[in-house]
Amino acid sequence: MRGKFKFTFGPWNIHEGSDPFGPMVRKSIGFSEKMSMYKKLGFDGVQFHDDDAVPDLNNLKPDQIIKKAGELKNALNDHGLSAEFVAPRLWEDEKTIDGGYTSNDVKCRDYAISRSKRAIDIANALGTDLLVLWLAREGTYIRESKDSKVATERIVSAINQMLEYDLGIRVCIEPKPNEPMDHTYIPTTGHAIALAQLCIDPARVGVNIESAHAILAGLDPSDEMGYALAFNKLWTVHLNDQNGLKFDQDKSFGSVDLRRAFNQVRILDKHGYGNNGEWVGLDVKAMRTQKLEVSTKHLSNSRTIFLRLLELSRSLDETKVDALIAARDYEELDLLIMNHLLG
Numbered sequence: 001m002r003g004k005f006k007f008t009f010g011p012w013n014i015h016e017g018s019d020p021f022g023p024m025v026r027k028s029i030g031f032s033e034k035m036s037m038y039k040k041l042g043f044d045g046v047q048f049h050d051d052d053a054v055p056d057l058n059n060l061k062p063d064q065i066i067k068k069a070g071e072l073k074n075a076l077n078d079h080g081l082s083a084e085f086v087a088p089r090l091w092e093d094e095k096t097i098d099g100g101y102t103s104n105d106v107k108c109r110d111y112a113i114s115r116s117k118r119a120i121d122i123a124n125a126l127g128t129d130l131l132v133l134w135l136a137r138e139g140t141y142i143r144e145s146k147d148s149k150v151a152t153e154r155i156v157s158a159i160n161q162m163l164e165y166d167l168g169i170r171v172c173i174e175p176k177p178n179e180p181m182d183h184t185y186i187p188t189t190g191h192a193i194a195l196a197q198l199c200i201d202p203a204r205v206g207v208n209i210e211s212a213h214a215i216l217a218g219l220d221p222s223d224e225m226g227y228a229l230a231f232n233k234l235w236t237v238h239l240n241d242q243n244g245l246k247f248d249q250d251k252s253f254g255s256v257d258l259r260r261a262f263n264q265v266r267i268l269d270k271h272g273y274g275n276n277g278e279w280v281g282l283d284v285k286a287m288r289t290q291k292l293e294v295s296t297k298h299l300s301n302s303r304t305i306f307l308r309l310l311e312l313s314r315s316l317d318e319t320k321v322d323a324l325i326a327a328r329d330y331e332e333l334d335l336l337i338m339n340h341l342l343g
C-alpha cells in the first residue's frame with residue numbers, strides 16, 4: 001500500500017531568527033498573516049502549541065480559552081486549513097523551570113497537568129484528537145536532582161490523567177534525548193512506546209518522530225519510523241535534518257543527508273503512512289541569514305524535497321533490489337541506490 005501525503009508545519013517554523021547568541025533579525029509576522037501563507041506554500045494543516053492557538057492562556061479561564069479556540073477554528077476554516085495537533089508548551093513558564101510532570105515541586109506538577117488539560121480543551125475546539133508532548137524539561141542537568149524511576153512514574157501518571165480527562169484524546173510523545181536538558185527521560189521512540197504500555201490505555205499513546213531528535217540520539221530516523229510503524233504508533237512526524245551531534249538544528253528536510261531523507265520517505269510510503277489520516281509534519285527553521293522576504297523557503301523546499309524523494313522511491317527498481325538482497329550483494333545494492341539518487 002502506498003502512502004498518502006499532506007503537509008503541516010507550526011507557526012513557530014516561520015520565525016524571527018533569534019538564537020541563544022543573538023536577537024531577532026527578521027520582523028515578527030502575526031498568525032493571521034501566517035495563516036494566509038500556508039496554502040501558497042503547499043500546506044493544508046497547522047500544528048499548534050497551546051499558546052500559539054490561544055495566546056496568554058495562563059490568564060484566561062477554561063471557558064474563555066475554549067471560546068478563543070473556537071474563534072481560531074473558524075479562521076482556520078476560512079483558510080481551508082485543519083489543525084493537526086496541539087502541544088502544551090511546558091518549557092517557558094517559570095513554573096516549568098525544573099520540568100513539568102517531573103518537577104520536584106508538587107505545585108509545578110499540578111500546573112503542568114492542568115495546562116495539559118487546557119491544551120486538550122483547545123484540541124477539541126480545533127477539531128483534532130491529537131495532543132503532542134515534547135517532554136522538553138522532563139530530565140535533569142545532574143542525575144542526583146531527580147529519581148529516574150519516580151520521574152518515569154510521574155510521566156505515566158500525568159499521561160493517565162490526560163487519558164482520563166478526555167476519553168477521545170490520543171497522546172503522542174515526541175522523544176528527544178537532550179537540549180534543553182543534559183539528559184531527558186524519554187529520549188527515543190523505544191522509550192516512548194514502552195512508556196505507552198504502562199499507561200491505562202496504551203492504544204491511545206503513540207509517537208511523533210522528529211528526524212533531528214533521532215539523529216541526536218545516534219539513531220537512524222527511518223529505522224525509528226519503521227519501529228513505530230510496527231507498533232501502529234507512528235501518528236505524526238517532524239521531518240527535518242541535522243548535521244551531526246550538536247544543538248538541534250531543524251535544518252530543511254534532506255539538506256544534510258539526502259539518502260537518510262530518502263529512506264524516511266521510503267519507509268513511510270512502503271507502509272501506507274497517511275492512509276489513516278496521518279499528516280507529514282515539518283519542524284524546520286530558516287537560516288538566521290535569510291532575509292524576511294525569502295524566509296519561508298525552508299518550508300516549501302522541504303516539501304519539494306519530500307515529493308522528489310517520493311518519486312525516486314517509487315521509481316526504484318524493486319525487482320533489482322530484491323535480487324541483490326537475495327544474492328546478498330549489498331555492495332551492488334549500495335551502488336544501485338547511489339546511482340538512483342544521483343539520477
Ligand code: XUL
Nearest residue numbers: 087134174210238248283
Ligand atoms: C523541540 C521541538 C518542538 C516540538 C513542538 O526540539 O521539536 O518544536 O516539535 O513542541
Ligand code: MN
Nearest residue numbers: 174210238283
Ligand atoms: Mn519537533
